[in-house]
Amino acid sequence: xxxxxxxxxxxxxxWLIIGGVLTVIVLVVGAVIGYTYWQDEQRSNQAVEAGxxxxxxxxxxxxxxxxxxxxxxxxxEKNYTREEVQERYQTxxxxxxxxxxxxxxxxxIENEKTDxxxxxxDLHMTTxxxxxxxxxxxxxxxxxxxxxxxxxxxxLIFPEMDTGDTVQISMQTGERGNIFDxxxxxxxxxxxxxxxxxxxxxxGDGEEREENLxxxxxxxxxxxxxxxxLLSASWVSDETFVPVTLVDEDDRPxxxxxxxxxxxxxxxxxGEAGAHLIGYxxxxxxxxxxxxxxxxPGDIIGKSGLEATFxxxxxxEKGGTINIFDADGDMKTVLQEASVSDGEDITITIDxxxxxxxxxxxxxxxxxxxxxxxxxxxxxVLTSSPSYDPLLMARGISAEAYQAYADDEATPFLPRYxxxxxxxxxxxxxxxxxxxxxxxxxxxxxHTITGYEWQMDESWGEHVITRVQNQPTEVNLEDAYVYSDxxxxxxxxxxxxxxxxxxxxxxxxxxxxxxLPIPMNPAQITNSGSFDNERLLADTAYGQGQLLMSPxxxxxxxxxxxxxxxLVFPTLESNxxxxxxxxxxxxxxxxxxxxxxxQVVENPNGxxxxxxxxxxxxxxxxxxTEIQSQDEDRMDVNGFLLAFDAxxxxxxxxxxxENAEGVDVVQQFSSLFN
Numbered sequence: 060x061x062x063x064x065x066x067x068x069x070x071x072x073x074w075l076i077i078g079g080v081l082t083v084i085v086l087v088v089g090a091v092i093g094y095t096y097w098q099d100e101q102r103s104n105q106a107v108e109a110g111x112x113x114x115x116x117x118x119x120x121x122x123x124x125x126x127x128x129x130x131x132x133x134x135x136e137k138n139y140t141r142e143e144v145q146e147r148y149q150t151x152x153x154x155x156x157x158x159x160x161x162x163x164x165x166x167x168i169e170n171e172k173t174d175x176x177x178x179x180x181d182l183h184m185t186t187x188x189x190x191x192x193x194x195x196x197x198x199x200x201x202x203x204x205x206x207x208x209x210x211x212x213x214x215l216i217f218p219e220m221d222t223g224d225t226v227q228i229s230m231q232t233g234e235r236g237n238i239f240d241x242x243x244x245x246x247x248x249x250x251x252x253x254x255x256x257x258x259x260x261x262x263g264d265g266e267e268r269e270e271n272l273x274x275x276x277x278x279x280x281x282x283x284x285x286x287x288x289l290l291s292a293s294w295v296s297d298e299t300f301v302p303v304t305l306v307d308e309d310d311r312p313x314x315x316x317x318x319x320x321x322x323x324x325x326x327x328x329x330g331e332a333g334a335h336l337i338g339y340x341x342x343x344x345x346x347x348x349x350x351x352x353x354x355x356p357g358d359i360i361g362k363s364g365l366e367a368t369f370x371x372x373x374x375x376e377k378g379g380t381i382n383i384f385d386a387d388g389d390m391k392t393v394l395q396e397a398s399v400s401d402g403e404d405i406t407i408t409i410d411x412x413x414x415x416x417x418x419x420x421x422x423x424x425x426x427x428x429x430x431x432x433x434x435x436x437x438x439x440v441l442t443s444s445p446s447y448d449p450l451l452m453a454r455g456i457s458a459e460a461y462q463a464y465a466d467d468e469a470t471p472f473l474p475r476y477x478x479x480x481x482x483x484x485x486x487x488x489x490x491x492x493x494x495x496x497x498x499x500x501x502x503x504x505x506h507t508i509t510g511y512e513w514q515m516d517e518s519w520g521e522h523v524i525t526r527v528q529n530q531p532t533e534v535n536l537e538d539a540y541v542y543s544d545x546x547x548x549x550x551x552x553x554x555x556x557x558x559x560x561x562x563x564x565x566x567x568x569x570x571x572x573x574x575l576p577i578p579m580n581p582a583q584i585t586n587s588g589s590f591d592n593e594r595l596l597a598d599t600a601y602g603q604g605q606l607l608m609s610p611x612x613x614x615x616x617x618x619x620x621x622x623x624x625x626l627v628f629p630t631l632e633s634n635x636x637x638x639x640x641x642x643x644x645x646x647x648x649x650x651x652x653x654x655x656x657x658q659v660v661e662n663p664n665g666x667x668x669x670x671x672x673x674x675x676x677x678x679x680x681x682x683x684t685e686i687q688s689q690d691e692d693r694m695d696v697n698g699f700l701l702a703f704d705a706x707x708x709x710x711x712x713x714x715x716x717e718n719a720e721g722v723d724v725v726q727q728f729s730s731l732f733n
Contacts, residue, residue, distance in 0.1 A: 102174075102202070103167075103169060103176075105206055105207055106167050106169070106176040106200050106202075106207045107167045109128070109200055109206060109207035109208070109209070110165070110167040110176075110178040110200060110207075110209075111165065111167075112128070113125065113128050113178065113209050114162045114165055114178075114180050116128065117160065117162065117182065118160045118161055118162055118182075119160075120148075120152065120157070120160060122144075122145045122148040122149050122152075123145055125144070125145070125148060126141035126142070126144045126145040126148075127141065128208055128209050129141065129144060129208060129209050129210075129211040130201040130203075130208040130209065130210050130211070131208075132201065132210075133201070133209075133210040133211045133212065134211060136212075137211065137212050137213070137222055138222075139211075144211065147213075147216065148216065151216055151217075151226045152216075154226070154227075154228060155186045155187060155188075155226065155228050155381050156185075156186050156187030156228075156352050156353050156354070156355060157184045157185070157186055157352070158184065158185050158186075158352035158353070159183075159184060159185045159352075160182060160183065160184045161182075161183050161184075162180045162181060162182050162183070163180070163181055163183070163193075164179070164180060164181045165178075165179070165180040166178070166179045166180070167200070175199065175200075175202075176199070176200040176202075176207065177197060177198065177199050177200060178196075178197070178198050178199075178200055178209065179195070179196065179197045180195075180196055181193045181194065181195050181196070182194045182195075182196060185352075185353065186228075186353075186381060186395060187228065187230060187352075187353050187354075187355055187377055188228070188230070188377060188378070188379060188380075188381060188395050188396075188397040189353075189376075189395075189397050191381075191394065191395050192395070194217060194218055195218060196214070196215060196218060198210050198211070198212075198214075198215060217383065217394060219383055219391070219392045219394075220383055221385070222386075223385065223386030224383050224384065224385055224386065224391065225383070225384050226381065226382070226383055226384075226394070227381070227382055227384060228379065228380070228381045228382075229379045229380050229381075229382070230355075230377050230378070230379035231377065231378050231379050231399045232358070232375050232377050232378075232399070233374075233375020233376050233377070233378070233399045233400045233401040233402060234249070234375050234401040234402065235248075235249075235325070235340070235359070235373050235374060235375055235401075235402045236248075236369075236372065236373040236374075236375070236401065236402030236403045236404045236405060237249070237404045237405075238337060238365060238366075238369070238373070238404075238405050238406075238407065239404065239405070239406045239407070240406070240407065240409050240410060240411040240414075241406065241407070241408050241409065241410055241437075241439075241633060242410065242411070243406075244328070244411040244412075245326070245328055246327070246328065246329060246333060246337050246407070246409070246411060247325065247326070247327055247337050247365075247366060248325070248326065249323045249324070249325065249326070250323065250324065250325075250326030250328075251308065251321065251322075251323060252305045252306070252307065252308075252321075252322055252323060252324035252326070253305065253306050253307070253308060253310075253311055253319045253320065253321055253322065254302055254303075254304075254305055254319065254320045254321075254322045255279060255302070255303045255304050255305065255306055255311075255317060255319060256300040256301055256302050256303060256317070256318050256319070256320060257275070257286065257289065257290060257300075257301040257303060257316055257317065257318075258298075258299075258300060258301075258316055258317070258318045259290060259295065259296070259297045259298075259299065259301070259316070260297040260298055261315055261316045261317075261318075262315065262316035263315065263316070268316075269283070271314070271315045271316045272286050272287070272316070274314055274315075275303075275314055275316065275317055278312060278314060279303060279304050279306075280451075280456075280457045280459075280460055281303065281304070281457060282457070286303070289301050289302075289303065300318060300320065304454055304455060305322070305324050305454045306319075307450075324454070325339075325340050325359075325453055326450070327339065327449040327450055327453075328411070329411060329414060329415060329418075330448065330449065330450070331418065331445075331446035331447065331448060331449075332414055332415045332417075332418035332419070332442055332446070333409075333411075333414060333418075333442070333449075334364070334446045334447050334448070334449040335364060335441075335442070335443045335446060335472075335473075335474035335476075336364055336365060336409070336441045336442070336474070336577070337364050337365055337366060337449065338361060338362060338363035338364020338365055338366035338367055338368075338449065339361075339362055339363060339364070339366055339449040339450075339452045339453040340359050340360060340361050340362060340366050340453050341359065341360070341362040341452065341453055341455075342356075342357060342358070342359060343355075343356065343357075343358045343359075343360055347360060353377070360374065361373065361374075362452070362453075363452075364577075365405075365407070365576060365577075368576040368577070369405055369576065372402065372403045372405060373402045373403060373405065374402050375399065375400060375401045375402040376397075376399065376400040376401075376402075377397065377399065378397045378398045378399030378400070379396075379397065379399075380393055380394075380395065380396045380397075381393075381394040381395040381396075382394065405632065406632070406633040406634070407438075407631050407632055407633060408432075408437035408438050408439065408630060408631055408632070408633055409438065409439060409440065409441065409631075410430075410439045410440065413430065413439055413440055414439075414440045414441070414442050416731065417430065417440050417442050417714075417728075417731070418442045418444060418446070420727065420728055420730075420731060421444035421716070423444065423445060424444060424716055424717070424718075424719070424727075425444060425445060425469055425470075425475070425716070425717040425718065426443075426444055426475060426714065426715045426716040426717055426719075427442065427443045427444070427474075427475035427476040427478070427610045427714075427715045428440050428441075428442050428476070428610070428712065428713070428714045428715070429441060429476050429610045429611050429613075429614040429712070429713045429714075430614075430710055430711065430712045430713075431614050431615070431618065431629060431710070431711045432708070432709070432710065432711075433618040433621035433622050433627060433703060433708055433710075433711040434621070434622050434625075434627065434708045435627065435630070435638075436615075436618075436627040436628055436629045436630045436638040437629075437630055437631075437633075438629050438630065438631050439710065440712075441474075441476050441577075441611070441631075442476065443473065443474045443475040443476050444475075445467075445469045445471040446471055447464055447471045447472060474577075475610065475715060475717075476609060476610045476611050477577060477578070477579035477580075477609045477610075477611055478609055479580060479582070479583075479607040479608060479609050479612075480607065480608065480609070480610075480684065480697055480715065481602060481603050481604075481606050481607065481608075481684040481686070481697075482602045482606060482608045482613050482682060482684070482699060483601075483602040483603065483682030483683050483684035483697070483698075483699050483721070484543045484545070484601055484602055484680065484681060484682035484683065484699075484721065485602060485613060485617070485680045485681070485682035485699045485700075485701045485713075486600075486601065486602030486606065486608075486613075486682070487539070487540065487543070487548050487600070487601055487602065487680065488617055488620055488652050488656065488680055488701070489564070489567065489616065489617075489644075490548050490551065490552060490560075490600045490601070491536060491539075491540070491548070491551075491648075491652050491655070492563075492619070492620070492644040492648045492649060492651075492652050493555070493559075493560060493563030493564065493644065494551050494552075494555060495644075495645075495647075495648035495651055495652070496563060496644055496645055496648050497555060497559050497562075497563060499551060499554050499555045499559070500536060500551050501536070502535065502536050502537070502651065503535065504535065504536070505533045505534055505535045506533075506534050506546070506547050506550055506551075507532060507533055507534075508526070508530070508532060508534050508544070508546050508547065509532055511525055511526055511527070511528060512524070512525050513525075513526075513546045513549075513550075515553065515593060515594075515597070519594055522594055524545050524546050524549050524597060524598070524601075525545060525546075526542070526543075526544050526545050526546050527542070527543070530542045530544060534546075534547045536655060537655050537658055540652075540655045540656060540658065540659050540680065541655075541658055541659055541662045541664055541665045541666070542664060542666070543659075543666050543680075543681060543682075543721075545601040548600040548601045549597035549598070549600050549601060550597075551600065552596050552597055552599065552600030553593060553596060553597055557589070557590040557593075557596050560590070560596065560599075560600070561584070561589065561590065563643075563644075564584050565584075566641075566643035566644070567616055567626070567643045568615075568616075568626070568628075568641070569581060569582045569583060569584055571628075573611075573615070573628060573629055574628070575629060575630075575631050576631060576632070577631070579609060579611065580609075582606075582607060582608040582609070582612040582616070583605070583606070583607045584599065584605070584606060585599070585604065585605045585606075586605045602682055602684065603684060603685070610699075610713045610714075610715045611629070611713075613699070613701065613713045614629075614711055614712075614713040615627075615628065615629050617701055617703075617711065617713070618711060619642070619643060619644055619649045620649050620652050620653045620656065620678065620703070621653070621678070621703040621704070621705070621708050621711050622649075622708060623646045623649055623650060624642050624644055624645055624646035624647075624648075624649040624650075625640045625641070625642055626640065626641050626642070626643055627639075627640050628640070653678050653705055654678075654705075656678035656679055656680055656701075656705070657676050657677070657678045657705050659678070659679050659680055659681075660673075660676075660677050660678065660679050661676075665679075666680075666681040666721060666722055666725070667679035667680070667681055667700070667702065667722075667725050669722075669725045669726055669729045670702060670725060670729055670732045670733070672729075672733045673732045673733055674733075675704060675705075675706050675707065676704075676705040676706050677702055677703070677704065677705060677732055678702070678703055678704075678705040679700065679701060679702040679703075679725075680700075680701045681698070681699065681700055681701075681720075681721030681722055681724065681725060682698070682699035682700075682701070682721045683696055683697070683698050683699070683720045683721045683722075684696065684697045684699075695717075695718060696718065696719065696720055697715060697716070697717050697718070697719070698715070698716045698717075698719035698720045698721045698722075698723055698724040699713070699714065699715055699721055699724065700712070700713070700714045700721060700724040700725055700728060701713055702714075702732060712728075712731075712732075714728055
């Protein structure tokens with residue numbers, strides 16, 4: 060056999076080997092290239108992730124996380140610890156009121172020659188002076204074994220900062236706006252005042268000093284401990300005037316160690332008569348600054364009432380500058396500059412003199428008064444008694460004095476003109492008008508009513524409806540108003556039926572809180588929204604049951620009887636657009652009820668006859684509601700008086716006095732109408 064090698068087979072084997080080797084080489088090279096590319100992608104992704112995370116921490120002001128992402132080498136070079144970096148951010152950004160931070164134009168850029176990454180972004184923020192122009196930042200991302208870190212220096216706080224530089228804000232606040240009444244009389248605003256100050260050189264020594272400080276503390280509602288704290292401040296010397304509080308000109312007793320300096324301060328000329336409505340100002344709390352970072356410690360803001368509601372309009376715009384200073388204290392750069400502007404003056408519809416008159420007539424009794432111009436909806440009076448001293452609150456009330464207010468069973472902080480009560484017999488005006496509109500009620504129709512108690516049938520159990528003594532047996536609509544007959548209106552509602560009565564009631568804005576700058580809950584007809592039984596239907600007709608209305612609601616709901624059928628929504632700020640009007644009852648029914656309410660005053664038997672000496676015709680309706688006392692053995696009462704000008708539509712008053720009957724309210728307030 061010929062064992063010589065076949066040349067073709069040998070060449071084929073050789074090329075197969077070469078091909079295999081080349082394939083391995085290609086695979087190895089491909090793997091190396093692929094791995095390198097994968098590594099580059101991983102590095103790039105890590106750099107992008109690190110850069111984005113750093114920017115997010117800046118936006119969220121997570122200063123601890125910012126410090127944790129900084130390279131050790133950059134910190135050593137700048138001679139900073141992570142804790143110092145965190146504190147630097149907190150001090151500078153907190154000091155200027157930095158808030159609403161967000162970044163854009165974020166770029167993570169790779170240098171192809173050096174394979175190094177850098178971070179660029181623009182940062183927007185709002186400071187105590189408003190919106191700061193965008194700041195542009197650039198820094199290197201330093202690669203470590205596990206990740207990328209940020210190369211830090213002070214330019215990452217603000218681009219123009221160097222090591223040793225500081226940032227300072229210099230601010231002024233514009234004058235707070237005033238609140239005026241309809242006649243231009245001041246309700247809240249700047250007025251002369253006197254600053255009480257300690258003068259250490261005149262306090263004496265030892266026992267004499269202690270006695271003088273005790274007398275001062277008692278006089279100005281503070282404590283000797285607080286006075287000692289003021290006197291212990293590092294800047295106080297024997298010849299220093301140490302401010303304590305503010306007082307009025309006629310409240311400056313002579314006391315050893317006390318001097319007075321004339322100044323200006325926020326004043327509330329209505330005092331207690333307007334405290335619930337106007338409110339007061341005070342120094343910001345920590346939570347105020349959290350809600351509005353443009354505020355700073357020491358700022359004065361509205362704390363309650365219209366002072367708080369109109370805060371953004373009343374508050375003057377801050378002005379000033381934010382500057383960077385170098386290590387030598389020289390001004391280097393102006394970061395931000397804003398001009399000062401004063402707050403807005405606001406005029407409301409309240410009549411200051413009339414408000415004060417109504418408040419004083421309460422003579423300390425618990426109640427509220429609302430007075431409107433019924434045809435315009437303008438509110439002339441919104442006052443509540445008892446009240447509190449807004450100056451005392453604004454100038455710094457002691458803990459003891461505040462607690463005395465808080466513990467007072469008469470609840471002096473409660474604005475009773477927006478608190479909800481059963482309206483009582485004043486509500487019969489609405490019941491009568493609904494009955495006239497749907498035809499159930501007529502002026503001529505009578506009910507035969509004997510005795511002083513009535514119930515529909517025995518299914519009512521012990522529940523009876525009562526009326527006062529000495530009322531006629533044959534009762535028409537005029538009699539029912541003059542004598543305020545509960546039984547008449549209960550029987551009219553039962554004849555109407557639940558559906559008809561509810562349809563009439565729902566034409567009134569029971570679900571409205573009104574578009575006013577004061578908080579209040581809507582009125583309600585029943586708890587469930589329907590009449591669950593005939594007892595509830597009957598009780599609602601004369602203003603009890605589950606009806607809940609504030610004195611302000613009542614004043615608005617009763618306006619159709621003064622305007623010829625139009626219910627006019629209320630306004631409190633002057634020069635507002637004409638308020639909305641609706642017509643829940645016809646003009647004919649409204650005028651009929653108005654004329655019958657005039658008889659409540661003119662008829663000698665009328666529950667409001669004490670108002671008959673007024674110069675013009677007055678329409679009125681009294682109301683008395685019974686409420687369960689905390690003492691289960693007795694019932695408390697609330698008295699109401701609705702009274703309005705039946706001819707000129709010049710006013711409509713709704714007065715509430717707690718623990719009184721409606722006829723008592725007439726007697727107490729009759730002088731205001733005569």
